[in-house]
Amino acid sequence: MLEKQEPPLLSCRGLTKRFASPAEASGGGFVLANAGVDLDLRAGRVHALLGENGAGKSTLMSMLSGWHRPDAGTLALRGAPLVLGSPAAAMRAGIGMVHQRFSLVEALTGAENLALADGGRVSARRTKELAQRFGLALDPGKRVSEMSMGERQRLEILKLLARDAHILILDEPTSVLAPAEISGLYASLRRLADQGRAVVLITHKLSEIAGAADEVSVLRRGRMIAHNLPRDPALADGWDMAELSRLMVGRDVPDCVASSVPPSCVLGAQDDGLQGAEHSETTLSVRGLTAQSGQGEPPAFADVDFEIARGEILAIVGVAGNGQEALAATLGGMERPARGKITIQGRPYDRALVAYVPEDRHGAGTVPNLTLAENMLLSTTRSRGAIFARGAGSRAARKALEALNVTASGVNALARELSGGNLQKFILARELSKGAPLLVVEQPTQGLDVLAVCDVHAAILKAAETAAVALVTGDPAEALALARRVAVVYRGRIAGVVAAGDADAFERISRLMAGLAPVEAALAEVAR
Amino acid sequence: MALSVDLANLALLGQIAVNSSTAVLLASLGEIVTERSGVLNLGLEGMLLLGALAGFAVGAATGDPAAALGAAAFAGALAALAHGFFAITLGANQVLSGLALSLLGAGLTGVLGRDLLGAPGLVLAAIPLPRLSAIPVLGPALFNQPPLTYLALALAPLLWWVLGRTRLGLLIRACGENAGAAYASGVPVRMVRYGCTCFGGALCGLGGAFLSLSYTPGWKEGMSAGQGWIAIAMVIFALWKPLRALFGSLLFGALIAAQFLMQTAGVQWAPVWLLRAMPYLLTIIVLTLVHASPRLRRRSGPPANLGRFFRPEG
Numbered sequence: 001m002l003e004k005q006e007p008p009l010l011s012c013r014g015l016t017k018r019f020a021s022p023a024e025a026s027g028g029g030f031v032l033a034n035a036g037v038d039l040d041l042r043a044g045r046v047h048a049l050l051g052e053n054g055a056g057k058s059t060l061m062s063m064l065s066g067w068h069r070p071d072a073g074t075l076a077l078r079g080a081p082l083v084l085g086s087p088a089a090a091m092r093a094g095i096g097m098v099h100q101r102f103s104l105v106e107a108l109t110g111a112e113n114l115a116l117a118d119g120g121r122v123s124a125r126r127t128k129e130l131a132q133r134f135g136l137a138l139d140p141g142k143r144v145s146e147m148s149m150g151e152r153q154r155l156e157i158l159k160l161l162a163r164d165a166h167i168l169i170l171d172e173p174t175s176v177l178a179p180a181e182i183s184g185l186y187a188s189l190r191r192l193a194d195q196g197r198a199v200v201l202i203t204h205k206l207s208e209i210a211g212a213a214d215e216v217s218v219l220r221r222g223r224m225i226a227h228n229l230p231r232d233p234a235l236a237d238g239w240d241m242a243e244l245s246r247l248m249v250g251r252d253v254p255d256c257v258a259s260s261v262p263p264s265c266v267l268g269a270q271d272d273g274l275q276g277a278e279h280s281e282t283t284l285s286v287r288g289l290t291a292q293s294g295q296g297e298p299p300a301f302a303d304v305d306f307e308i309a310r311g312e313i314l315a316i317v318g319v320a321g322n323g324q325e326a327l328a329a330t331l332g333g334m335e336r337p338a339r340g341k342i343t344i345q346g347r348p349y350d351r352a353l354v355a356y357v358p359e360d361r362h363g364a365g366t367v368p369n370l371t372l373a374e375n376m377l378l379s380t381t382r383s384r385g386a387i388f389a390r391g392a393g394s395r396a397a398r399k400a401l402e403a404l405n406v407t408a409s410g411v412n413a414l415a416r417e418l419s420g421g422n423l424q425k426f427i428l429a430r431e432l433s434k435g436a437p438l439l440v441v442e443q444p445t446q447g448l449d450v451l452a453v454c455d456v457h458a459a460i461l462k463a464a465e466t467a468a469v470a471l472v473t474g475d476p477a478e479a480l481a482l483a484r485r486v487a488v489v490y491r492g493r494i495a496g497v498v499a500a501g502d503a504d505a506f507e508r509i510s511r512l513m514a515g516l517a518p519v520e521a522a523l524a525e526v527a528r
Numbered sequence: 529m530a531l532s533v534d535l536a537n538l539a540l541l542g543q544i545a546v547n548s549s550t551a552v553l554l555a556s557l558g559e560i561v562t563e564r565s566g567v568l569n570l571g572l573e574g575m576l577l578l579g580a581l582a583g584f585a586v587g588a589a590t591g592d593p594a595a596a597l598g599a600a601a602f603a604g605a606l607a608a609l610a611h612g613f614f615a616i617t618l619g620a621n622q623v624l625s626g627l628a629l630s631l632l633g634a635g636l637t638g639v640l641g642r643d644l645l646g647a648p649g650l651v652l653a654a655i656p657l658p659r660l661s662a663i664p665v666l667g668p669a670l671f672n673q674p675p676l677t678y679l680a681l682a683l684a685p686l687l688w689w690v691l692g693r694t695r696l697g698l699l700i701r702a703c704g705e706n707a708g709a710a711y712a713s714g715v716p717v718r719m720v721r722y723g724c725t726c727f728g729g730a731l732c733g734l735g736g737a738f739l740s741l742s743y744t745p746g747w748k749e750g751m752s753a754g755q756g757w758i759a760i761a762m763v764i765f766a767l768w769k770p771l772r773a774l775f776g777s778l779l780f781g782a783l784i785a786a787q788f789l790m791q792t793a794g795v796q797w798a799p800v801w802l803l804r805a806m807p808y809l810l811t812i813i814v815l816t817l818v819h820a821s822p823r824l825r826r827r828s829g830p831p832a833n834l835g836r837f838f839r840p841e842g
Contacts, residue, residue, distance in 0.1 A: 086840070088714030105705040115695070170689065
């Protein structure tokens with residue numbers, strides 16, 4: 001092919017990066033974040049970089065975008081050697097990156113952020129023109145703090161385009177979007193690639209690459225396991241997903257992980273005997289629940305009604321910022337509702353009846369600088385006196401470690417020393433050990449690697465045998481994998497409840513999350 | 529005794545009010561610029577004293593107003609540079625570094641200025657502006673003032689314009705709100721922060737020079753008398769906005785004028801301690817009001833990255 005002849009837009013050879021190890025446990029030496037990484041980015045291609053969390057994807061991309069300097073290895077731009085000393089230098093070379101956490105100044109407007117990025121004047125008209133030229137809808141006068149995640153992402157991309165970037169790197173771009181917005185993003189990226197740019201998607205979700213990528217590279221533990229694998233037209237998904245996931249994880253993984261959509265290890269949760277049974281015993285009942293609101297601002301959620309029976313998992317799904325965070329915090333006892341009633345087992349709400357696994361593992365979930373045993377004692381209701389029983393705490397922590405197979409140096413390990421997956425398992429085990437009738441879990445698998453996801457899902461399903469579980473998540477696939485019913489929250493209200501067993505459940509949830517009317521209603525509308 | 533507030537009296541009070549606000553206004557404008565770039569410098573009290581001493585010493589030695597003011601600004605900027613080194617380069621705790629600067633300034637000027645106590649020196653007296661100062665009441669209040677007061681009054685709208693309407697202002701605000709984003713956009717974050725910190729220090733030094741050359745000419749140990757702390761409260765009272773700092777400083781000046789009026793008239797409407805506490809009370813009231821209103825809260829908070837260390841790598 002002709003394009004094989006010309007040099008790639010950007011090529012990396014032998015990129016290596018070490019970081020000083022933060023934990024003394026590992027000998028105080030270095031962590032090899034990237035070792036001898038090769039990669040070619042070609043114009044007109046959408047390239048997916050696959051890898052688990054901690055595989056070194058972000059480090060690699062930080063080197064390409066000038067945030068880190070490689071310890072060894074070379075970069076070449078169109079065949080010419082390239083040295084990047086700062087993000088500004090990368091930008092001058094035409095390489096731009098959209099980080100997972102956006103680098104926008106929230107207090108400034110879209111137009112101001114754009115002017116900051118490209119050195120131009122603050123002009124609403126110019127911003128609008130630019131947005132229209134690339135088909136990225138944006139309100140230039142709106143402050144970033146008032147923008148949706150999708151708008152912020154479009155602004156980030158626009159910032160790069162305004163500076164004429166021809167290599168666009170997006171770190172986990174879909175994690176903040178509703179399923180309906182994702183296809184819009186893919187369409188924009190395809191258009192940008194077709195105009196002669198190279199686009200890189202960094203992701204750990206296999207299902208995402210099928211829809212968007214032309215080629216795939218896989219990183220594992222800092223090494224490039226496979227690079228520039230082209231799409232195989234013979235396969236429906238473009239690649240052998242089971243093979244890719246094996247490359248990514250480095251060993252055979254349970255079937256469920258390899259299958260493209262549901263990430264759960266325990267398939268068939270829906271037809272589990274308990275979940276299918278009659279639920280005579282309602283554990284949690286929520287009536288007319290409305291959040292507190294500041295003056296002038298609408299409450300985060302309003303008039304929410306639902307029930308969860310013992311032995312049932314109800315998933316509460318929504319795009320970030322639609323009120324499910326506040327709902328989870330209210331169910332978990334962190335916030336007081338303005339109105340409405342929560343009853344647990346027929347009794348008024350009591351924090352002692354709830355086990356709560358918050359989203360923020362290192363903040364609300366644990367105290368990072370306390371040991372696991374101490375973290376255990378903080379929340380167990382049994383040692384409430386002035387003097388706590390250190391021995392009991394250690395025993396309970398040890399039990400928790402064993403129950404969910406947590407890897408830690410022991411009960412005296414500090415919470416911050418655990419990896420995300422192990423910490424999450426520890427928190428889950430701690431909360432489960434309370435034996436509370438209601439378990440509220442918020443974003444339980446965000447940022448975890450596939451094997452940890454398996455363990456966490458299994459633990460949630462196990463908990464659902466004896467308790468009612470409210471699973472708050474932004475991932476519809478996770479909701480479908482675990483729950484029997486999925487309630488979708490949109491702008492603070494429950495937009496609809498979907499039975500997970502239905503054939504078109506995923507599609508309906510996606511529409512509801514994006515604020516679109518259910519298909520039936522839309523059809524009825526058309527018929528009239 | 530009945531209190532007669534005739535026009536002449538009112539003009540005098542206005543003059544005192546504007547005059548008394550100068551040091552606080554200069555220091556708080558400087559601190560606003562510093563903080564908008566993301567650096568918290570609590571060393572205003574120390575920088576005021578250093579500026580006061582440097583300005584007075586050089587003024588007494590040379591008799592040259594330009595040299596005196598230059599020395600004051602330089603002293604303030606140099607002290608701020610030291611704070612900047614700890615805060616911006618080393619990533620030290622900015623609260624501690626700033627407090628240390630305040631203590632250092634007080635101690636150092638106490639030692640260095642010992643021989644200058646009560647010495648005669650340069651005085652920068654009021655310069656009435658032709659014609660403008662003849663306007664009744666407003667004339668003397670605004671246009672019969674020492675040069676540094678004119679500078680302070682002119683700087684407030686100028687800084688409002690620079691921060692809100694120019695690219696330089698955009699860079700400064702970006703550094704204070706989200707240093708990472710600014711750096712990614714190619715803004716030399718640390719240079720901007722150093723620049724703003726030193727600018728803030730220079731203004732503060734000039735505020736000090738105003739005290740020792742115009743307000744109460746001469747050097748006295750600890751002559752800033754807490755105005756640096758008032759200026760820090762003023763930044764918060766002003767919600768990090770220059771024009772509100774102008775308003776707040778004039779309010780502070782009016783409180784001083786009220787004390788003056790009570791002394792000369794021999795009437796006491798309110799205890800002096802209450803007037804003295806007013807700037808702090810008002811700051812707390814403003815903070816409470818802002819917090820209570822979500823609309824204000826969204827637009828009027830401190831810069832999001834205020835006092836946060838930024839390291840480019842990682």
